[in-house]
Amino acid sequence: MSDESRPSPAAAPPGTPVAAVIPAAGRGVRLGPGAPKALRTLNGTPMLIHAVRAMAASRAVSLVVVVAPPDGAAEVKSLLDAHALPERTDFLVVPGGESRQESVRLGLAALPPGHDIVLVHDAARPLVPVDTVDAVIEAVRDGAGAVVPALPLADTVKQVEPAAAPGGAEPVVATPDRSLLRAVQTPQGFDRATLERAHRTVTDDVTDDASMVEQLGERVVAVPGHEEAFKVTRPLDLVLAEAVLARRRLNDGF
Ligand code: C5P
Helix, strand or coil: CCCHHCCCCCCCCCCCCCCEEECCCCCCCHHHHCCHHHHCCEECCCCCHHHHHHHHCCCCEEEEEEECCCHHHHHHHHHHHHHHCCCCCCCEEEEECCCCCHEEEHHHHCCCCCCCCCEEEECCCCCCHHHHHHHHHHHHHHCCEEEEEEECCCCCCCCEECCCCCCCCCCEEEEEHHHEEECCCEEEEEEEEHHHHHHHHHHCCCCCCCHHHCCCCCCEEEEEEEHHHCCCCCCHHHHHHHHHCCCCHHHHHH
């Protein structure tokens, strides 16, 4: 049977080693000028280190692959060396590519054999709680080809057509049923062989990895996401992230 027509993955056994790939090669222009987004600090610690710790917090994750800006792999390696990380987890750094998709593909290519479940997690989501990470892993173990953590939408969503002139009013053409829409986060979890096949097969531009698996016709499921797994995109998100960290410190004090 050809690799491209394999059946859906069977449920992975409980001890299946899990690797996390963290694409961190984006410039993050929407945050304003400065260092690459993943290297911006939150309470004095680079966002990337928060994201790496969030993945390594799961006892199931035995390897974290960080995909660094193409000219920044050495800097990211020394950053990992300079921060305390769990000893039971291995770390690898590889240079990234032009697009997020390319960066994830390069991270996947660096995975040694044996890690049959793969998480893909944005460095830009530094505060995802470990329970969310574990829920994603659990759903992959239960047999889904891809798993996304997802939240219901607070806002009503409109579909629009392009404005006649740049900056002009956009005609609204539809209002999708909000109760059936979800905002998806990371880490997204995958049966490794399914994700590798998606990266070999799908060449369209995509904004997440699960949509590539959808295009293969594999089963993709959503599990509850978490409000603290938001993506740090705009300057206000940095303020929110520091507030979350301050709240955690307070709660840890009790
Ligand atoms: O740009 P966006 O916020 O969607 O990026 C999501 C994640 O993908 C970020 O963690 C970013 O560093 C990463 N990325 C990457 N390589 C690129 C572009 C984005 O690893 N070329």
